[in-house]
Amino acid sequence: MEAVxxxxxxxxxxxxxxxxxxxxxxxxxxxxxxxxxxxxxxDAYLTxxxxxxxxxxxxxxxxxxxxxxxxxxxxxxKAPLWTVSTGKNFAYGGPAPRKAGYIVLDLxxxxxxxxxxxxxGYAVVEPGVSYLDLYRHLQKIGSKLWVDCAAPGWGGVLPxxxxxxxxxxxxxxxVTMQCGMQVVMADGTIVNTGMGALPGSQTxxxxxxxxxxxxxxxxxxxxxxxxxxxxxxxxxxxPGYRPYMITFEKESDLHAITEVLRxxxxxxxxxxVAMTVEMLWEAAVQVTRRDYYTGKGPIPDSVRKKxxxxxxxxxxxxxxxxYGPPPMMDNTWEVxxxxxxxxxxxxxxxxxxxxxxxxxxxxxxxxxxxxxxxxEYSVMNWIPNGAHIDFSPISPVTGDDATKQYELIxxxxxKAGFDYCGEFAVGWRDMHHIFCLTFDRYDAKQKARxxxxxxxxxxxxxxxxxxxxxxxxxxxxRIAGTYxxxxxxxxxxxxxxxxxxxxxxILSPGKMGxxxxxxxxxxx
Amino acid sequence: MGVTLTSRRxxxxxxxxxxxxxxxxxSFGVAGSAVAGTVTGMAKAESSLCLFEADxxxxxxxxxxxxxMGLAYQMLTLDEASGWHAMMDALAxxxxxxxxxxGRPATVFAVRNMxxxxxxxxxxxxxxxxxGGEMSHEFxxxxxxxxxxxxxxxxxxxxxxxxxxxxxxxxxxxxSGAERKTLDxxxxxxxxxxxVSLLAWPKGAx
Ligand SMILES: Cc1cc2nc3c(=O)[nH]c(=O)nc-3n(C[C@H](O)[C@H](O)[C@H](O)COP(=O)(O)OP(=O)(O)OC[C@H]3O[C@@H](n4cnc5c(N)ncnc54)[C@H](O)[C@@H]3O)c2cc1C
Numbered sequence: 001m002e003a004v005x006x007x008x009x010x011x012x013x014x015x016x017x018x019x020x021x022x023x024x025x026x027x028x029x030x031x032x033x034x035x036x037x038x039x040x041x042x043d044a045y046l047t048x049x050x051x052x053x054x055x056x057x058x059x060x061x062x063x064x065x066x067x068x069x070x071x072x073x074x075x076x077x078k079a080p081l082w083t084v085s086t087g088k089n090f091a092y093g094g095p096a097p098r099k100a101g102y103i104v105l106d107l108x109x110x111x112x113x114x115x116x117x118x119x120x121g122y123a124v125v126e127p128g129v130s131y132l133d134l135y136r137h138l139q140k141i142g143s144k145l146w147v148d149c150a151a152p153g154w155g156g157v158l159p160x161x162x163x164x165x166x167x168x169x170x171x172x173x174x175v176t177m178q179c180g181m182q183v184v185m186a187d188g189t190i191v192n193t194g195m196g197a198l199p200g201s202q203t204x205x206x207x208x209x210x211x212x213x214x215x216x217x218x219x220x221x222x223x224x225x226x227x228x229x230x231x232x233x234x235x236x237x238x239p240g241y242r243p244y245m246i247t248f249e250k251e252s253d254l255h256a257i258t259e260v261l262r263x264x265x266x267x268x269x270x271x272x273v274a275m276t277v278e279m280l281w282e283a284a285v286q287v288t289r290r291d292y293y294t295g296k297g298p299i300p301d302s303v304r305k306k307x308x309x310x311x312x313x314x315x316x317x318x319x320x321x322x323y324g325p326p327p328m329m330d331n332t333w334e335v336x337x338x339x340x341x342x343x344x345x346x347x348x349x350x351x352x353x354x355x356x357x358x359x360x361x362x363x364x365x366x367x368x369x370x371x372x373x374x375x376e377y378s379v380m381n382w383i384p385n386g387a388h389i390d391f392s393p394i395s396p397v398t399g400d401d402a403t404k405q406y407e408l409i410x411x412x413x414x415k416a417g418f419d420y421c422g423e424f425a426v427g428w429r430d431m432h433h434i435f436c437l438t439f440d441r442y443d444a445k446q447k448a449r450x451x452x453x454x455x456x457x458x459x460x461x462x463x464x465x466x467x468x469x470x471x472x473x474x475x476x477x478r479i480a481g482t483y484x485x486x487x488x489x490x491x492x493x494x495x496x497x498x499x500x501x502x503x504x505x506i507l508s509p510g511k512m513g514x515x516x517x518x519x520x521x522x523x524x
Numbered sequence: 525m526g527v528t529l530t531s532r533r534x535x536x537x538x539x540x541x542x543x544x545x546x547x548x549x550x551s552f553g554v555a556g557s558a559v560a561g562t563v564t565g566m567a568k569a570e571s572s573l574c575l576f577e578a579d580x581x582x583x584x585x586x587x588x589x590x591x592x593m594g595l596a597y598q599m600l601t602l603d604e605a606s607g608w609h610a611m612m613d614a615l616a617x618x619x620x621x622x623x624x625x626x627g628r629p630a631t632v633f634a635v636r637n638m639x640x641x642x643x644x645x646x647x648x649x650x651x652x653x654x655x656g657g658e659m660s661h662e663f664x665x666x667x668x669x670x671x672x673x674x675x676x677x678x679x680x681x682x683x684x685x686x687x688x689x690x691x692x693x694x695x696x697x698x699x700s701g702a703e704r705k706t707l708d709x710x711x712x713x714x715x716x717x718x719x720v721s722l723l724a725w726p727k728g729a730x
Contacts, residue, residue, distance in 0.1 A: 031641050035704070036727075040640030044633065058641070088637065136609055153605060154634070288717055294655075363603065374602035380630035384652055384718060 003034040006056050006079045006101040007519075014056065017077045021059045021103075024069040029109070031058040041087070041104045043094035044441060045387040047451035048474050053096040055082070058104035064228050068188040070105065071226075074506040075186070078518075081105040082508050083226050085127035086156035089163065091390040091436070093473035098510035110228065113137050115205075121145055122179065122205045122233045127158045131372040138234075145234035146370035148172055151363075153372025158230050162220045163470055166425055166432065168367035170323060171235045172273035173427050180204040180231035181216050186502035191225070205231030221470065222494075223508035224501050235370065240329050242350060243321040243368045244336075245361060247314030249345035254316055254406055255399030256343045258424070258431070261318075262397040264339060265426050269332050272368060273425050275319040276402075277360075279304065280421040281436065282313045284382035285375055286359040289419075298414045312355065314347070321368040379421070379436060387441035389450065389474075391457050393466040395431045402431065408460055409435050416453040432469055458482065473510075480513020495520065573618040574691045575600050575611060575635060577627030577719075595691050600627050602634060612638070623724040624690040626683060632720040639724055647673070647723040651686075651714065659714050663707040669693060669723060670707050678711045683719055690721055 005014050021030045031037035034054075041055045059081075061067040074081050082097035085107045089095065097104060111128030116138065123134060123145070131149035134157055138145055148167035150160050161174040171177045181193040194210035195203045208214065219225050248257060257276050264270045280299070283292075293303045308314065320336065322329035340346050354361040363375035380386040391409065395401040402424060410420040413435070422435040435457070439450040454475060458468070462482035471479045480491055494514045498505075505516025515521075578599035591597050598614040601607040615623075615638065623643065625635050629650075636645060647665030654660050661677050663670050672693075680686045 033641075036644050037641035040637075132605055132608055135605055153608065154638070359603065372605050372608075374608065374634055377602055377630040377634055378628070380633060381628050381718070385650070386629065 001034050001039070001050065001054055003032070004051075004054050004056050004101045006077075006103060007099070009077060009079060009101075013077060017073060017079055018057060020073045020076075021057070021070060024073065025059055025061050025066050029060040029062070031060075032056070041084075041095045041097075041106075043090070043096035043473070045090050045094060045389055046096070046441075046474070047389060047439070047447040047454070052100055053093075053098070053473065054100045055097050055104045056101045058106050060106040060109050062109045064110075064182075064184060064190065067105075067107075067110075067184055067226060067228065068190075071184065071186060071188050071506065074103070075504045078504055079103055079506065080509050081506055083107065083223075085110075085159035086130050086154065088130075088152060088154050088156070089159070090152075091388055091472070092163070092470060096473060098473050098476065098508065102509075105226070107226075107228075114229065116141065116143055116145065116234075117205070118143060118145065120206060121236055122231050123157075124180070124205060124229060124231045125157050126229055127156060127227065129157050130154050131157060131160075135370070135372050144237045146171075146237055147372065148174070148177065148235065148370050149367065149372040151367060151376035153374055157232055158227060161230060161232065162222075162227055164221055166273055166427070167370070168273050168275070168319075168364070169235055169321075169370050170271040171233060171370075174232070175217070175220060176428075177233040178216065178230050179206065179208045179233060180229075181219065181227060182229035183219050183225040183227050185225045186504065186507050190228075193219075205233075218497065221512050223511040223514055224497060226507065238323040239325045241321060241323055241369050242329050242333070243319070243365045244333075245349040245354065245364075246318040246320075246340050247312075247347045247349070248316045248318070248343060249314055251315045252403075253314075253343055253345070254424075255403045257316055257318060257340075257399075258397060258402040258426075259399040260339045260342065261426055264336060265397065266429070269335055270320045270426075271323055272321050273427055275364070275423055275425055277317045277319065277423040278421060279308055279313050279315055279317065280382075280419055281379070281423055282317055282360045283307050283311060284379040284421060284436075284438070285363070286311065286378070288381055289383050297417050298419050311360075312358070313360070314345075317360075319364050319368070379438065382421075382438060383440060385440045385442045386438055388436045388438040389454060389472045391435040391437060391454055391461075392468050392470060393433050393461045394469050395433055395466055397426055397429065397431045402433075404464065405433050405461070405466060408464060409433075409457060412453060412456055412460065413437070416449050418450070418453065476510060477513045572596075572622040572624050572691050572693070573598065573614060574687070575614070575623065575625045575627070576687055577601070577631050578607065593688070593691070596621075600625075600631050600635065602631055611635070615639070618726075620726055622693065622726075624687070624693065624721070625724070626687050626690060626719060626721040629718060629720045632722060636722060642727055643724040644727060645722050645724045649673075649721045650718070651683075651721065652718040653713060654710070657713045659711045661709045661711060663705075663709070665704055665723070666702050667705045668702075670705060674707060674709060677709045680711055680714075682714050683716060686714075686721065690723060693723060 018032055038055055041058050042050055059070055061070050080102045082102040083105045084095045087095035107127035110126040112126045113129055115124040131147055132153040135147045148169045148171040150165050150167055161178050165174050166172050180196050183191045193216050195201045195207050219227050261274055292307055293299050322332050363373050366373050395405050413420050421438055425432040437450050439446045458478055468479050483490055498514050499517050505518050509516050509519050573596045575598050578601045598611055625632055647669045650662045652660055
């Protein structure tokens with residue numbers, strides 16, 4: 001790929017900028033080689049041409065002091081930075097910047113686990129700490145605290161939280177579990193939020209809100225600052241853990257499953273993020289499409305039936321887990337089982353009932369106990385050169401909404417020639433519907449179709465009153481545009497904040513549709 | 525998979541003796557005397573690190589074979605935290621060596637994302653079955669290793685054989701301006717599903 005320059009910066013200026021960055025972090029931590037180094041910052045799952053997101057450079061500071069000096073250089077040249085931590089945000093853009101020419105601010109080297117507090121159940125981490133790193137550290141020190149991880153264990157504890165990510169234990173809502181934050185602002189000022197603003201604070205990671213407005217949320221899914229530390233609450237290992245799976249025979253069972261689940265979730269009888277997973281997701285992590293079907297278009301019903309029987313899965317598959325002392329788990333199970341048994345054809349499984357080589361069960365069992373792994377990446381093996389972008393609308397936890405969303409996506413997706421592969425994750429009161437739009441990343445036509453379909457889904461969902469909880473870099477403006485109540489009052493407020501805290505517009509321009517004044521089009 | 529250690533050795537010895545493979549191995553820094561010597565000695569001189577998918581279909585005995593050649597070997601899996609950590613430790617201690625990786629597409633994707641930008645991926649190949657049953661091998665990378673591979677790929681019968689030869693390709697030196705090329709080859713069908721392989725050299729080699 002051809003080398004590119006940051007927007008508005010000339011070649012000579014760029015050379016000076018790179019030299020200044022090298023002075024700050026050392027030559028070996030500034031990457032400019034378009035052939036050998038910068039491909040590491042591409043998104044292999046793009047549906048648009050890679051040139052649109054080609055960085056001009058990447059810079060990797062080792063600590064806050066270096067980061068402050070990198071920001072100083074960026075301000076001086078008015079060079080846009082694109083912040084990533086572990087940089088594994090695949091399905092939503094990977095480490096690639098929103099626009100070509102940005103300099104990726106890679107925080108991977110800031111990877112210290114600063115504290116593990118066994119007594120109060122939390123850890124304090126820097127941006128580059130992955131779930132796999134934290135898990136290993138906890139094991140090494142003999143901690144009895146669990147990590148709550150996203151399905152890909154290489155993701156970062158901090159950036160997954162800033163992206164509003166989810167895991168699969170009762171601590172699965174990561175933003176809720178974050179407590180205490182350190183942020184470096186665009187002007188280099190270091191801010192401790194919440195209780196951390198009190199010098200010598202004893203409670204920085206125990207009480208979230210501090211004194212006065214609580215601002216942590218302003219730095220999640222945003223470009224208002226660079227988060228350099230967070231406290232994250234960790235779940236103490238419970239006296240018992242019993243994961244279970246319930247399979248359902250019919251596609252139309254989604255309605256009843258969701259209705260049964262809602263009171264169980266609201267009353268905390270299903271304490272972890274509860275997953276209702278469509279059959280192809282289950283299949284994709286363990287077999288290939290070609291093992292069953294080589295035709296074009298969506299997989300026919302007869303083939304789907306055979307897959308279900310071979311893999312011992314249902315049309316929908318519910319994953320939950322019991323946590324606590326055994327008598328408590330026994331009691332809870334009676335309620336859960338009786339509730340779901342009202343759905344004809346429901347089959348119940350514990351660990352001992354699933355085949356030992358059932359990869360889908362094995363990784364979900366681990367996730368429910370906060371044991372990181374990477375198995376879910378196997379969905380890439382489902383089709384040749386598999387890649388996916390995820391469409392993730394939020395819905396109320398009702399059978400009607402689940403069915404409406406499912407049909408809205410399935411029908412458009414089948415019409416566009418793709419299989420529906422999705423899951424519903426139920427949190428405290430909401431349901432995240434994750435549709436994994438899988439395509440061949442070397443097939444330009446398929447990519448174009450996937451891109452078009454995604455756009456149609458955004459519009460159709462918005463028209464039905466559903467908005468997405470996060471998205472791929474290619475769709476940030478489009479989705480931000482759907483959150484337009486009262487003449488886009490929220491976006492305008494975001495822009496005002498942006499202009500106030502980052503007047504040079506150097507931090508991740510365009511993230512979530514928030515552009516600095518100098519790059520804003522069409523709005524005052 | 526019906527590949528035994530003996531057949532792999534025989535295969536490598538045959539490729540080494542053949543006129544195609546000799547330049548292949550010597551050009552990657554293997555001394556002439558090593559080529560003339562035993563397979564084990566030669567492989568030691570190369571000292572590549574091999575990362576291969578821990579998959580029954582690819583043959584656990586492949587691991588044994590590679591290990592017997594004196595090459596550092598690490599099983600790859602996406603399923604276990606311990607396997608991941610072992611891979612990361614192996615990579616951390618592999619500085620200066622060549623790296624040969626073979627596995628399912630998702631697995632190799634994950635490894636590649638942990639390698640760059642510190643390593644140079646000089647060659648990547650996608651191995652997949654064509655409708656007619658033949659195996660297609662699509663290479664992208666630098667011309668030198670690719671040209672050298674092209675002489676024997678059509679004779680490779682399974683992933684284990686391919687792994688052995690890939691592993692025997694040590695690190696080389698090329699100018700940084702070296703262009704990337706593509707090359708499509710075919711071979712008789714391999715057992716198992718689609719695979720991806722890559723050859724990486726540490727920063728500084730390119
Ligand atoms: C197969 C598959 C399964 C997945 N499953 C899940 C899942 O179960 N749960 C889930 O939540 N996600 C999931 N994802 C999405 C994604 O992979 C994870 O959310 C992952 O944790 C994000 O990558 P990362 O942690 O490396 O973040 P990064 O790539 O480092 O960062 C992501 C974004 O966060 C922002 N950011 C990063 N660091 C900072 C910082 N220091 N300050 C301010 N902003 C910052 C930036 O905008 C950046 O683009 C899945 C993806 C795939 C492909």
